[in-house]
Amino acid sequence: MTDEAETNPAEAMTFEVLRSALIDGSAARLGRLALAGRKTIDTPNFFALTSRGVVPHITPDNVDKHLDTGGVYMALEDFIERPQQHQKRQPPIYDTPTTKRHPRPLHSFTATPPSVMTILGARRIPAVASPMGNTNTSVSVFTSQGFQVLTTKEYHQAVATLQPDIAIPLADLSHHGPVTPTSKRALRMAERTDEWLGSYLADLPSLSKTATYAPIPPVPFPIQWEYLSRLSEDLLPLKKIAGLALYDPDILPDLLTAHQNLTPLPRLSLSAPPTPHHILRHIALGTDIFTLPFLNTVSDSGLALTFSLTPPPPTSPSSSQILPLATDLSTPQNATSLTPLSKNCTCYACTAHHAAYIHHLLSAREMLAWTLLQMHNHAVLSQFFADIRASLLSNTFTEKAALFARSYEPEFPAGMGERPRARGYQYKSAGGDGKRNRPAWEKFEGDGDKKEVGVEPGTRSEGLETPLVPDEVDGTAAALDHMGFAEIEHGAEQK
Amino acid sequence: MWAVKRMASTSASSAALTFELVAKCSTTRARASVMTLPHGPVNLPMFMPVATQASLKGLTPEQLEGTGCRLCLNNTYHLGLKPGQEVLDAVGGAHKLQGWNHNILTDSGGFQMVSLLKLATVTEEGVRFLSPHDGTPMLLTPEHSISLQNSIGSDIIMQLDDVLVTTSPDKVRMREAMERSVRWLDRCIAAHKNPDSQNLFCIIQGGLDLDMRRECCKEMVARDTPGIAIGGLSGGEAKDDFCRVVGACNQLLPELKPRYVMGIGYPEDLVVSVALGADMFDCVWPTRTARFGNAITKDGMLNLKREKYAADFGPIEDGCGCPCCRPIDEEGSMGITRAFVHHNAAKETVAAHLLTMHNVWYQLNLMREAREAIIADRFPAFVREFFGRLYPDGQGYPSWAVDALQGVGIDLNS
Ligand SMILES: [Zn+2]
Numbered sequence: 001m002t003d004e005a006e007t008n009p010a011e012a013m014t015f016e017v018l019r020s021a022l023i024d025g026s027a028a029r030l031g032r033l034a035l036a037g038r039k040t041i042d043t044p045n046f047f048a049l050t051s052r053g054v055v056p057h058i059t060p061d062n063v064d065k066h067l068d069t070g071g072v073y074m075a076l077e078d079f080i081e082r083p084q085q086h087q088k089r090q091p092p093i094y095d096t097p098t099t100k101r102h103p104r105p106l107h108s109f110t111a112t113p114p115s116v117m118t119i120l121g122a123r124r125i126p127a128v129a130s131p132m133g134n135t136n137t138s139v140s141v142f143t144s145q146g147f148q149v150l151t152t153k154e155y156h157q158a159v160a161t162l163q164p165d166i167a168i169p170l171a172d173l174s175h176h177g178p179v180t181p182t183s184k185r186a187l188r189m190a191e192r193t194d195e196w197l198g199s200y201l202a203d204l205p206s207l208s209k210t211a212t213y214a215p216i217p218p219v220p221f222p223i224q225w226e227y228l229s230r231l232s233e234d235l236l237p238l239k240k241i242a243g244l245a246l247y248d249p250d251i252l253p254d255l256l257t258a259h260q261n262l263t264p265l266p267r268l269s270l271s272a273p274p275t276p277h278h279i280l281r282h283i284a285l286g287t288d289i290f291t292l293p294f295l296n297t298v299s300d301s302g303l304a305l306t307f308s309l310t311p312p313p314p315t316s317p318s319s320s321q322i323l324p325l326a327t328d329l330s331t332p333q334n335a336t337s338l339t340p341l342s343k344n345c346t347c348y349a350c351t352a353h354h355a356a357y358i359h360h361l362l363s364a365r366e367m368l369a370w371t372l373l374q375m376h377n378h379a380v381l382s383q384f385f386a387d388i389r390a391s392l393l394s395n396t397f398t399e400k401a402a403l404f405a406r407s408y409e410p411e412f413p414a415g416m417g418e419r420p421r422a423r424g425y426q427y428k429s430a431g432g433d434g435k436r437n438r439p440a441w442e443k444f445e446g447d448g449d450k451k452e453v454g455v456e457p458g459t460r461s462e463g464l465e466t467p468l469v470p471d472e473v474d475g476t477a478a479a480l481d482h483m484g485f486a487e488i489e490h491g492a493e494q495k
Numbered sequence: 496m497w498a499v500k501r502m503a504s505t506s507a508s509s510a511a512l513t514f515e516l517v518a519k520c521s522t523t524r525a526r527a528s529v530m531t532l533p534h535g536p537v538n539l540p541m542f543m544p545v546a547t548q549a550s551l552k553g554l555t556p557e558q559l560e561g562t563g564c565r566l567c568l569n570n571t572y573h574l575g576l577k578p579g580q581e582v583l584d585a586v587g588g589a590h591k592l593q594g595w596n597h598n599i600l601t602d603s604g605g606f607q608m609v610s611l612l613k614l615a616t617v618t619e620e621g622v623r624f625l626s627p628h629d630g631t632p633m634l635l636t637p638e639h640s641i642s643l644q645n646s647i648g649s650d651i652i653m654q655l656d657d658v659l660v661t662t663s664p665d666k667v668r669m670r671e672a673m674e675r676s677v678r679w680l681d682r683c684i685a686a687h688k689n690p691d692s693q694n695l696f697c698i699i700q701g702g703l704d705l706d707m708r709r710e711c712c713k714e715m716v717a718r719d720t721p722g723i724a725i726g727g728l729s730g731g732e733a734k735d736d737f738c739r740v741v742g743a744c745n746q747l748l749p750e751l752k753p754r755y756v757m758g759i760g761y762p763e764d765l766v767v768s769v770a771l772g773a774d775m776f777d778c779v780w781p782t783r784t785a786r787f788g789n790a791i792t793k794d795g796m797l798n799l800k801r802e803k804y805a806a807d808f809g810p811i812e813d814g815c816g817c818p819c820c821r822p823i824d825e826e827g828s829m830g831i832t833r834a835f836v837h838h839n840a841a842k843e844t845v846a847a848h849l850l851t852m853h854n855v856w857y858q859l860n861l862m863r864e865a866r867e868a869i870i871a872d873r874f875p876a877f878v879r880e881f882f883g884r885l886y887p888d889g890q891g892y893p894s895w896a897v898d899a900l901q902g903v904g905i906d907l908n909s
């Protein structure tokens with residue numbers, strides 16, 4: 001292959017492959033996704049994941065100002081709950097008026113900055129497994145009110161009404177873990193996904209504002225060869241599909257060998273690579289765009305990402321120290337550290353603030369901790385992808401990826417910081433959010449009654465409420481004394 | 496000659512504070528002024544949002560700045576426990592800790608202990624309480640409070656006072672508390688290490704007894720602090736009593752010093768207090784109520800969690816200039832709708848952040864508008880319009896407000 005650009009034919013959204021398959025054994029490539037009015041997205045890159053239409057903890061003004069993110073993934077299941085008292089109501093999002101600045105309802109409802117692309121799928125990533133399973137004409141989704149049936153018709157109508165920039169038609173997925181590759185279930189997943197894409201295109205014959213990214217279910221190539229042939233031979237020539245949404249990028253080598261004409265399509269990965277190591281492997285397989293659930297999780301754990309594609313030079317020539325992927329800001333050594341969260345980071349959190357502040361916010365359970373960590377962690381990822389693109393341009397990707405693998409630990413450390421309230425229903429209670437009993441304040445000259453004061457019940461562990469009396473004091477009276485807050489009254493007797 | 500004299504009499508300076516009186520309402524006792532602090536000038540009257548633990552509930556300092564805020568509160572009590580004095584010293588104070596380059600005011604730390612929580616016992620030395628961890632008896636003194644506030648480095652620091660709820664019937668105890676607060680002010684002044692960069696404000700006590708308040712004013716004013724607070728009004732007292740105390744104190748306070756009424760934040764309370772001559776206010780209510788889905792508007796409070804807002808695609812408040820509400824085609828507008836806040840209220844922290852931004856803006860803007868009205872000498876009209884919006888049928892004005900405003904020349908019912 002050469003440097004020559006391959007472009008999609010005239011469509012509202014364009015994807016250009018700038019450089020591809022430079023080195024044997026790697027399908028990594030450089031591309032550019034563009035839509036008039038939106039930020040151009042150089043690939044490889046990632047889309048931010050939203051929860052209920054927001055990047056967790058980040059208000060839309062800050063998404064615009066302080067995230068590089070050019071696209072956000074939204075799940076329809078986050079918008080269509082039927083509250084018990086209002087079972088019949090139509091989800092309000094379908095009635096969203098548009099404005100000149102927000103000409104598309106999905107953008108308008110979620111106040112997504114106009115520079116950012118929206119990608120609509122049916123389910124969150126990762127999705128909560130439903131005990132009900134899918135039928136021939138519906139999938140089971142999980143809303144704030146519990147499991148609910150989403151028919152293919154309603155989904156197609158939602159795409160037409162909400163006008164996302166990119167839509168991913170329904171795939172028949174099993175969220176209970178891997179499916180046996182040769183099972184009947186695997187075969188049915190492929191067949192239903194094929195059928196549903198057919199009915200999507202039949203229901204939406206003249207979709208002009210939304211690019212369709214065909215879902216590729218996580219089953220082996222031979223099981224879904226018929227479906228993939230249809231994409232390649234029937235739908236692509238008709239310009240019905242503008243991209244591929246892969247639930248498992250490991251299918252890419254087989255897919256691209258068999259259907260070279262699918263090569264110009266952008267490849268969005270909906271798998272959940274758990275670490276940057278996996279990202280590098282998926283890029284080598286040919287993934288262009290990622291969704292990365294670990295980002296939100298890492299931020300909620302009080303971790304600041306610290307990796308970069310090119311690791312810092314070792315402190316001594318003989319040093320072969322393996323570097324951590326992230327640092328836990330809740331640890332005491334950050335208490336007075338005025339350094340950025342990671343060296344050389346130029347994000348808002350690192351330029352306007354420092355590790356000591358985030359440490360304080362985590363320890364005080366202030367919501368701003370997670371806001372600043374999100375900004376930083378998204379920035380580190382953006383830089384990681386920018387470095388990857390630069391390495392592709394200079395033909396150094398493969399060796400840099402190998403160096404990265406040697407230099408960094410395989411997994412993220414466990415963050416010890418207190419999490420924000422597990423944002424409700426999306427997290428099935430796994431007993432991990434257990435409330436610790438904290439020492440309560442006792443009345444001086446009191447009756448020994450311990451009480452909680454000045455806090456609305458249930459709001460404290462969520463970081464929503466600051467107790468009038470801080471409920472956890474690190475250490476003893478000696479520590480209080482040491483902190484300068486007050487002094488121990490030596491010789492005084494407790495009555 | 497007259498002009499010179501007038502110039503001389505409209506501004507006053509102390510080491511770290513300049514107070515410039517810009518305008519006085521010709522009907523009420525309302526005043527507009529500029530108070531210049533070590534981290535820049537602020538316009539009075541003003542509302543100060545409360546960033547209890549060096550953070551305003553999810554807003555970045557940049558977003559707080561965007562609401563127009565140039566003076567916010569931190570709580571000494573909370574910062575004393577987290578991150579603690581040693582860290583504050585190492586980091587270089589609260590401004591550096593939170594990346595806030597504007598002004599900070601801190602309370603003394605005694606208020607939570609004594610007045611709200613009833614967990615402590617007050618003696619002449621200070622506030623005695625038990626360590627929450629192991630029950631060890633501990634002592635918080637005026638000297639501790641000032642030392643901590645010196646480490647925090649706030650632009651305005653407050654004396655430790657002996658606070659009683661104003662409704663306490665115990666006259667003897669009330670007098671003891673008032674007199675002790677004066678003595679503690681002397682100890683605070685003596686302990687204060689940075690009078691050139693931090694302004695120590697005294698706090699007038701004396702409960703609802705106007706004579707005791709007046710006596711306290713006289714004693715406190717004699718100590719010539721750069722600013723003066725009226726304390727002890729915890730919200731438990733009747734609103735008429737509150738207005739009487741604020742009115743009586745303001746009449747005795749020197750004209751060229753800022754007057755701070757502590758712990759109030761309801762819009763009606765702010766507007767009436769301004770009419771009575773007060774300049775500064777603080778309260779956690781606007782930011783706290785935001786977290787429960789409540790938006791403060793000119794037409795009253797809206798709970799956006801209610802179903803009626805689920806498909807309401809208007810802004811949180813029509814005509815509001817905050818980044819959530821300002822018209823969508825204006826610079827910096829987010830285009831937030833009530834439906835979107837409803838969608839995420841109590842589900843995503845972002846909904847709370849957006850309402851916090853709106854509510855803080857509302858409070859600051861209310862004081863901005865009051866100030867403009869004072870300068871244009873149309874403050875009485877502003878007050879009538881404000882109450883007219885809150886009580887649209889023209890009836891049901893709270894009698895305390897009617898009476899208090901009547902006392903300064905505004906007839907709400909006219
Ligand atoms: Zn950073």
Ligand SMILES: [Zn+2]
Pocket residue numbers: 811812815816817818819820821853856
């Ligand atoms: Zn607003």
